[in-house]
Amino acid sequence: MKRSLTAGLLALLVGLQASTTLAKPADPHTWDYLQPDRDQVIASLNVVELLKRHHYNKPPLNDARAAKIFDSYIEMLDPSRSYFTAGDVAEFEAWRNQFDDFLKNGNLEPGFIIYKVHLERLQSRLQYALSLLEQGVDSFDFTLDEELLVDRENAARPENERELDDLWRKRVKDEVLRLKIAGKEPKAIEELLTKRYKNQLARLEQTRGEDVFQTYINAFAQSYDPHTQYLSPDNAENFDINMSLSLEGIGAVLQSDNEHVKVVRLVPAGPAEKSKQIAPADKIVGVGQSDEEIVDVIGWRLDEVVKLIRGPKGSVVRLEVIPASNAPNDQSSKVVAITREAVKLEEQAAKKSVLKLNQDGRDYKLGVIEIPAFYLDFKALRAGDKEYKSTTRDVKKLLTELEEENVDGVVIDLRNNGGGSLQEATELTGLFIDQGPTVLVRNSDGRVDVLADEQQGVFYKGPLAVLVNRLSASASEIFAGAMQDYHRALIVGGQTFGKGTVQTVQPLNHGELKLTLAKFYRVSGQSTQHQGVIPDISYPAEVDTKEIGESALPEAMPWDSIRAAVNPDMNPFKPFLAELKSRHEGRTHEDPDFVFTRDRLALTQELTHETTISLNEEKRRAQQERIEKRQLALENTLREAKGEEPLAKLEKEDETTPHVEDKKINPEADAYLSESGRILLDYLGLNKAMAKNQSVER
Template sequence: MAPLLALLLGFGVVLELAARPVDVSLATLFPTERQAKTAVVINQVLERFHYRDFELSPAFAVATLEHYFDGLDPNRSFFLDRDIQRFLGSASRLDDDLAQGRVDVAFDIFRVYRMRVDDRVEFALGVLEGDFDFNKSEHYQFDRTKAPWPRNEAELDELWRKRVKNDYLTLKLADKDDAEIRKQLRKRYEGIRRRIHQFDADDVFQTFVNAYTQSLEPHTAYMSPSTSENFDISMRLSLEGIGAVLRADNEYTVIQRTIPGGPARQSGMVQTGDKIVGVAQGVDGEFDDVVGWRLQDVVDKIRGPKGSVVRLQLLPKAEISGGGRMREVSLVRNEIKLEDQAASSYVIDGPENAPDLRIGVIKVPAFYRDFRAESDGNRDFRSTTRDVRKLLAELQDQRVNGIVIDLRGNGGGSLTEATSLTGLFIKEGPVVQVKDSFGKIEVETDPDPELVYSGPLAVIVDRNSASASEIFAGAIQDYDRGLVVGEPTFGKGTVQTLVDLNRYVPGNELDLGRLRLTMAEFFRISGGSTQLKGVEPDILFDLGYDSDDHGERSLDNALPWSSIRPASYQTFNGVDLNVLRSRSVERTARDRGFRMLTRQGRMLTEIEARDLVSLREDERRQESKRRDKALKEERNEFLRSRDMEPVDEDADPIDEEALEKQQDVIDAIQVDEAARILADLIKHQGGAERPRAAMRD
């Protein structure tokens, strides 16, 4: 899997490598005694404590090598097929070598890789000196992650000729002149070589060990001593930044998601799937082209003190491999305050199918808990459950007829909060089961017997609702306490812990680093895991996306779905889902907002399925204009149907306040339908749900 990194927010772990400004000699790229000892300890920890049964074998060792090749060269643009076959052919005793801590093969492979990079950069710089014919009909395969390794230098030359031509055309389509394009690409290619020359022995070892751990499972990862130190620094600064979770995707840094309350989310200009292609400091600093940079190096450029300005050049997700215009966004780095992530509420007066009803909506961006204030003895510390409890009381004072809990984009957080929040809607009982690597099962139960809200309830989720969100939504669904509507959730059902490897070598004076270890799995009270499958909504919003290409389902070696014995719990009265589904399908089919979202989803799914792009300038311009026009026309038609004039995103400066209001209207499309579904439930099935006498066990 491509590593994820939360920019100064504490969401995730730094898996990439710290930048080093020196050219490392090839003569120093050999394994050390400390690394050999670390490899042995990691083997022992994985075999003893990892949630998945693990035993080092020849097949696993070969899979590690294959992951290592893909980790170094994900787009298969440097290694030759003969390089791959030579090292795989000599891997018959690799499992024994790894068991003994011998990792020489990792360094042998890296030295070949560095030579291949040097060769390709020299070739690319040579191609860049020539001229390009953009009237010729040819195509470039920009995504080669599943392509065969090149058989010879001639194939590599052709691949790189087209790559340089594509890179030039991409910048030309962004209205850069010839001199500027050649200067930028020269710096880009030289930068690739420079960064590879900065890999030291620790970097090589960490990259190889992560290929090893991710051959087992995608969330287990090793941090070298230097990376561990960088991680600690990022945690101490964890509440300052732009508020975005990033991931590496081939040579691009991609926005995985934005964090509620952060500058990126609040700008309205940074979207999931956008590619960061340039970073500049201050209001007039020069942009650094960051295509081909390591993730951590990009983060180091974006990271900075509160109140300072960072500017990003973004390539929208809808642009195939740089097929059209870039977007520039200026952000002021800021502290991500708890209040900015806090739950909030509003009331929908009279859904169109029930003008006499009022539906309360509670937006829960994260499952937060102010652990510092709690440990300091502050009885009024902030938490999701406490804030939602207050909002429920306020909404009931406003005499709402039902409540929608909005968990879209909620990536999780505190398990304690997921458990206690569920407890506001049930009187008592289990919420989630946790099974550890030794097979022991613990049941987290509602800590408070008070039933705070017993009325009609719906929970709306999407493809980015993960972890604690899935626990809450799954429990509400299992109890038949409310309706779950929206998209299938992310499917993150595993639990990680950070292990200090030094504790397993008493008296050791060498720092071995740390291991982020998967050591448990969440199971719903009905017995099924939230892993992989996530939570399937009772009423599905089909927005045109390929659910198998997102979330846990898209990751290599993800743990499979499994089940255990159900817990004992009392359900509520169920509802007639068939009637509610059919009415929702009828409404969404004629709803302009849903038509817009579905068309956008289908177009983005179609784009993601492609791996070829034309190298003819007129075709590229036409394709980009076609997509842009299709997306804008559908969106603008919808906005005008809501009496809102669309914002001109090409204006300078852009009206950010109007843009935020426009996004609020788009975000409300699914919530409004959730309110209509809940109104159907209230009108046609008696509303409030009552406990059954039956027990499930």
């Protein structure tokens, strides 16, 4: 959904510079070379104009927006409230309501001044941390009853240098303790942390004016919504670099998370997904090439980590990862080796299997079609290749094969499907409905475009369920939403991701701007934005929805609704939903996989609410032991219920652990898939019984 915008916007230049009255940093000479240039001024003015004319919301650039930009910028520079003092921020406050005027006038100086203060503070903190390590890690007393506040999102800022020193002393002490408990020797701990802080200092000295400009303009752009973003000239070639690494990399969607890089989702059929060694919400803390030493990347910028992870096809990258399954304060890591490769279209292709279930004393066969992504081979299509691959063509073929096997119904598995071709979402919907709208696209001018299935007839008329989870996004949500709105399928699983906005990339004189210019709506008029698709029958979440999903992103645009495009006939599922839910809950209340998922997430959320950690070694070890015992108990309860040998201790996978790729999945062993099939069979049985009763009454 890209749109060409007015080329004339790129010629804008306003020469006026608003005056700045705030004092310069106390010792600014180190960073004097960081100054905005003419190209950046022009680019900033172009961004202002593009957002004013073409952003979906078109919010005014006024004092209220200025305050949002100010807060966003401070948050970007100091998310843990560990660099700026309360006095620093109080001084910056003089500019709080002026950023609208600064941006309209092309005045970038305030943004540069604040960034340079940030560099001063960061340099000072790293030097202080190194001075502590010079005294030796044995100088820390781990018998004291001290605590560190780790959740500092709403913490009071340090009032002065003394309070900053105390905070950073505890931070360094915590890092030493984490490594000590992980089994590292004092000398190795000292070397690792010294190298980490020295590397960060060296990187500070390489700061460019472009780094400052990109951060500042993104504080402005992302105050509109999280997907509106400025890309510097270096990053423009890596479109959406903070969201995708699919080309000759590891095939993972990454984002910055304070000082770490976090995995958001895995690209279907990508190297990371096939390795089975990485999962969403894992944190990457180190990157190495093949047999080379792993480089510590804590505190690095996302784009710099990306450069290390990417490389030639066939080469090996080694990642040091803190698994999301760890307790929140457990920083123990594992090293995984992944061979880089481009994702092949045929590996993302839809696949079928047959799920065999016995219900109420009768054997059933259900077709399962797994769709990893909504794909379309544009190159083959343009070349006139009649055998070009697409999701819809492949699913149509699979449905034919399943019907030849006399299946009793079909489950479409969209778990972890992050989307893809909008055209394919529309055409796939058309296989299951008889003409009609499939999705609505509302543009920034208020015009609503209706995408529709124009083909007459329904290709597959049989019973249908659609299985989704939190990582089902975009095109997946459009298809699942249409199936729900047309009452064509039962939707089961987890609440979907909630990305219901459309972006375009607009070239600037200097870099590019990705901006949100439209919003998706279901045929019922409901947006897929923020809320996603709510299943008819919900399964326990496998990931924390506060960590993963559109609603977890700052400034995410809200859910809303517009006029419906269709008013389908009475919902055939509605009379049975209460009974279907009751039967589902009865089956899964003691089901080991469902119990494990519920209990594991509950434990993670419980631990996440712990905002402080002890710096007393004895207490810390005891706490970690308690957590590991609970995790082990959950794991062993699951293993014993499946007839497997219990573990003596939690296993930590590493790169030496063998992994089987392309293993044929037994659909009956997938608890969520089997339960989806049983729900569909429940519906068929209830519907048949109702029809029989109605026939008798007549």
